[in-house]
Amino acid sequence: MKLLSDYFDRLLPIVEADLQTVLTPADNAPPLFYRMLHYHMGWVDENGQPVETKRGKRIRPILCLLTCEAGCGDPNAARPAAAAVELIHNFSLLHDDIQDNSPTRRGRTTVWKIWGEAQAINAGDAQFALAFLAIPYLQKESKDPALATHMLKILGETCLELTRGQHLDMLFEHRETVTTGEYLDMIKGKTAALLRGSALLGALAGGCNEEAQQHYALFGRNLGLAFQVLDDILDIWGDPALIGKEAAIDIHQRKKSLPVLYGLERSEELQKLYAAEDPFDDGQVAEIVALLEQIGAHDYAEKLARHYSDETLRHLAEAQPQGEAAWALNELVHFLLHRDR
Amino acid sequence: MKLLSDYFDRLLPIVEADLQTVLTPADNAPPLFYRMLHYHMGWVDENGQPVETKRGKRIRPILCLLTCEAGCGDPNAARPAAAAVELIHNFSLLHDDIQDNSPTRRGRTTVWKIWGEAQAINAGDAQFALAFLAIPYLQKESKDPALATHMLKILGETCLELTRGQHLDMLFEHRETVTTGEYLDMIKGKTAALLRGSALLGALAGGCNEEAQQHYALFGRNLGLAFQVLDDILDIWGDPALIGKEAAIDIHQRKKSLPVLYGLERSEELQKLYAAEDPFDDGQVAEIVALLEQIGAHDYAEKLARHYSDETLRHLAEAQPQGEAAWALNELVHFLLHRDR
16 A cells, blocks of 8 residues: 555645635634634644644545546646535534534544534534635636536535435434335435545546546445445454454444344344344344344345445446556555455 | 515516425435425425415525616526525524524424424535535526636635624624624624625626626625614514514513613623523513613614615615616615614
8 A cells, every 4th residue: 555655645735735725714703613613624622722633534535636636637636626525524524423412523522512513513514615615715726617617516416415315314213114225325325425526526627538537436436335335344243453443333323234224124033133122232232243144144245345346446447547546546445445354 | 665576576486496496306315305495495394295384585586686687687697696595595594493492483393393403404404505506507508607606606605604603693692791893793794694695696697897796795785784783673672563573572582682782881780680690571671671772772773774774775876786676676675674664
């Protein structure tokens, strides 16, 4: 992963500087208005003092910039879009933390926990507006207004698809039965839409033709789908030491992840266990994991992850990426899809 | 107001049809996803059945279309922007109702009360994305991508200013002292930004020159400021029969409205009354109203309302609006600013 790592080292400071440009407080801005956003981005503590903290991995802007370069474009052309997708990602996290009632993110107290729900909803809205402004603000020369309009349209459609996925995710929490098909449609929005958008915007900025754009879009979507299915697998069958969290949290929390939904569609025994209201003890969790393996849920999910992973690489190849960025994109896929193996 | 009323009769169905076009469910959309938005717009009941209900007055899109026509443009050119500003207005109401904990709006149960906070936050986000999509979706031919990009930038900046105002409004609720200057800065964002944006986008679509655009923008901003100051006056000194609500609700609710802030800056007696924790009884409210008059809060607010109202009409005149739409804009100002007199 030397090549990818070099790209990260080179591109991350550029991405971070662009994000800071877009989030530069206007003269009339009350201090707290931007501080909440800077806090969420990992730049300052809750008093507005600079901190070194674990920031997001900035996968989406890197994907956008690499796609642009691999599409034979000047990667600078994708910088406005790269900032925009990262801001959209962070806007959605701000609201997600409220919706999920999450007290922490990346080991830090969430914005709504510090400043209250009402202000956190508003901070997310401000971040949303700034994401759209990233494109006109960073594309200062406005050389190509048709490109900017097209990008803003894709950004809007990406956000709409993201909220559609979020809607389904919240809906499913309160539904008794959810099919695996419905689940895959949900993650297409919630997880895959923004990766699709990042790659597509990069391809557009890179001047790719229509066919290559579509392959990059499908490359991004399948990458998102593979990533999420793998995440569901690793939660249950991953090595806790490697994935950095306890085993089978999804089962403890009765989360309707893909292997569980596959099992619930096929096993009355599992349905009964999930119908009981008491929390699962460790013995029951082990029993459920064994049951899932027996039903074939592990195999099913692995096969699906492999399918999406294959599709990711197929569409990447068909997009005919060029130069070193092509190899870096390949490394990015492996970095994201082979986390524990 | 015959002319304005004719314009409303003619333009409202067009605005409504455009809004419905933008909010047309995509094929993959889960039914409830759009139903929440259609319910909020006043088109359906909570089961998705069509209803006749009190909708918003659609002041902003009408302002946008009239400005375009008065600027000698084809009003059709402003239709994408008109839909966008109304959708932005409604997105902000969806979130505002959660932030204010409001159970009803226009006599109907609010979205968050029916479907929960998490889904309502998401519904607002979806509406936000759709507001940005209104411009590329309704401006189908994309004759002028530079215009579309410029419009999207103004829309983004308008939203940012709107969230800045909302931030201040919520901040002030929890602050002991707020100056009248701070209050006016807050309503510049919360109330005036979107009226400014509506007029500016109309002027832009109408092909006005830079100078006229700036006058229309200031016309819209001052209209918003005058409207809000007047609203604060009417709450305390308006005739309940004419304004359709009880007198002095703002005082009962200890709202930091403009006359109250003016009084608190000048009267220790008022400060003491507001420092006590018990709810005001009717006698105390009458005492406070008398005190405000005595200090000159009523006169101050009236003078300010007149100032903003004069500025509104001055900028409108300087923008040199043309034709019947010019008269209709004048009527709109009088309709909004002379509600009880």
